[in-house]
Structures are given as C-alpha cells and as structure tokens.
Amino acid sequence: MKLYTFDSAPNPARLKMFIDYKGIAIDTQQMDMAKAAQLDTSYTEIVPEATLPALVLDDGTRLTEVIAIAHYLEGIYPDRPLLGTTASERGLILNWNHRIFNTLFMACAEAFRNGHPAYAGRALPGPQNFEQIPALAERGKSRLMDGLEMINAELADRPFIAGQQLSFADIDLLAVMTFAKWAAKTEPTEAMSDLNAWRQRATEALHDNT
Ligand SMILES: N[C@@H](CCC(=O)N[C@@H](CS)C(=O)NCC(=O)O)C(=O)O
Numbered sequence: 001m002k003l004y005t006f007d008s009a010p011n012p013a014r015l016k017m018f019i020d021y022k023g024i025a026i027d028t029q030q031m032d033m034a035k036a037a038q039l040d041t042s043y044t045e046i047v048p049e050a051t052l053p054a055l056v057l058d059d060g061t062r063l064t065e066v067i068a069i070a071h072y073l074e075g076i077y078p079d080r081p082l083l084g085t086t087a088s089e090r091g092l093i094l095n096w097n098h099r100i101f102n103t104l105f106m107a108c109a110e111a112f113r114n115g116h117p118a119y120a121g122r123a124l125p126g127p128q129n130f131e132q133i134p135a136l137a138e139r140g141k142s143r144l145m146d147g148l149e150m151i152n153a154e155l156a157d158r159p160f161i162a163g164q165q166l167s168f169a170d171i172d173l174l175a176v177m178t179f180a181k182w183a184a185k186t187e188p189t190e191a192m193s194d195l196n197a198w199r200q201r202a203t204e205a206l207h208d209n210t
Helices: 010-022 066-076 087-113 134-157 168-184 193-206
Strands: 002-005 028-030 054-056
Touching: 002 010, 010 066, 010 087, 010 168, 054 066, 066 087, 087 134, 087 168, 134 168, 134 193, 168 193
Parallel strands: 002 028
Antiparallel strands: 002 054
C-alpha cells in the first residue's frame, strides 16, 4: 500500500498523529500542497478526489477519508488501539470524530477558505472550483467558538473526549485546535479550563511511549 499525504496540512496531520502513536511504517509520498501537487494530473489520475491524505491499497482500493484510513490501519495494526475495543467505545469514538469534524473542523475550514485571498476561486477542496462566500468566514469563526465552548463543557466530567482513554477523537480535537490557531486566529479562552487541561493531558498521552 502507499500513502499520499502532506503532513503539515490539517487532515494529513490527524493521520500522522495516529500513525506515529501506533508506530506504523508505511510507504509514503509527501505531496507539496504549497505547489498544488494534489491538483496535478499525475496525482488525480490515481486519486480523482484531489484531496490529501489518500491510502491506495495493493489491489488498487482507494481510501480518501482520514477516518476510513485510520479504521483500515487499526484493523491490520491493532496494537495501541485508538478506535475502541468494545462496541460502545467504537460507537462513541466515531460519534465524537464526526461531531468534531462537522462542527469544529468544517467551521475552521469555512472561516479559512472563505476569508483568505490565496483560496479565491478554491473555497472547497477537490477537483471543482468554487467561489468564496465571505459571510461564511465570519460564520465559521462564530461556529468555531461555539464548538470550543461545547467541548469545554463536555470535558468537565471525563479526562478524554470519548471517555477514560486517549482515542482518535482526541487526535481530531488536537489537530483542529492547531488549525484554528493559525487559520482562524481562534484559541480557547483562559476560562475554558477543562479544555485547556485536556489539551495538556492529551498531548502527554499521545507522546507517551510506555
Ligand atoms: N474528509 C477528508 C478531507 C480531506 C481534505 O479536505 N484534505 C485537504 C487538506 S487538509 C485537501 O486535500 N485540500 C486540497 C485542496 O485544498 O485543494 C478527510 O477526512 O481526509
């Protein structure tokens, strides 16, 4: 199998944290998004979605969603599970993955891609070009702050977002907080003490190699 990615971009960054935590080695090609490598025909002939990351399996099967790539990899590399081991853990982690993606990640992407001049005519990723809608940049920032408040409240009664242990949902949240800082100039306030404490705890758990 082969992974096409660009580690510093937000969605690839989620996958990189997952892969590094699990200690998996994969044949990987970095595609320079700063040079629009994801739109080059040499890539779109393999991955017509024109997004990163993408995992192409040996039989040609193409996985283009981070959560799907993570599920595939966890299936073949079950050690250090990040997607749950019981039915309820699996359900809850996926629940939070979708919720964080739809609320925080999409809000941040909306704010960034509809407000930054570099994305004029490219407001959405993928093979089609879409014009920016400036009002979405403002709405995105407001949704992002609402989302951070919601997560702060959720974290009042548990150490990690999907329960007692680090999971892929925590990785989603760490990635979007980095994305929000540089792309939407949005950070949690000091008053969001449960979110700030979680961030330190999750970062330490992610880098704990014991
Ligand atoms: N839902 C996809 C999102 C993939 C995505 O949008 N990736 C961005 C990089 S963070 C991309 O490929 N952008 C291409 C572009 O902007 O042209 C996933 O889960 O991986």
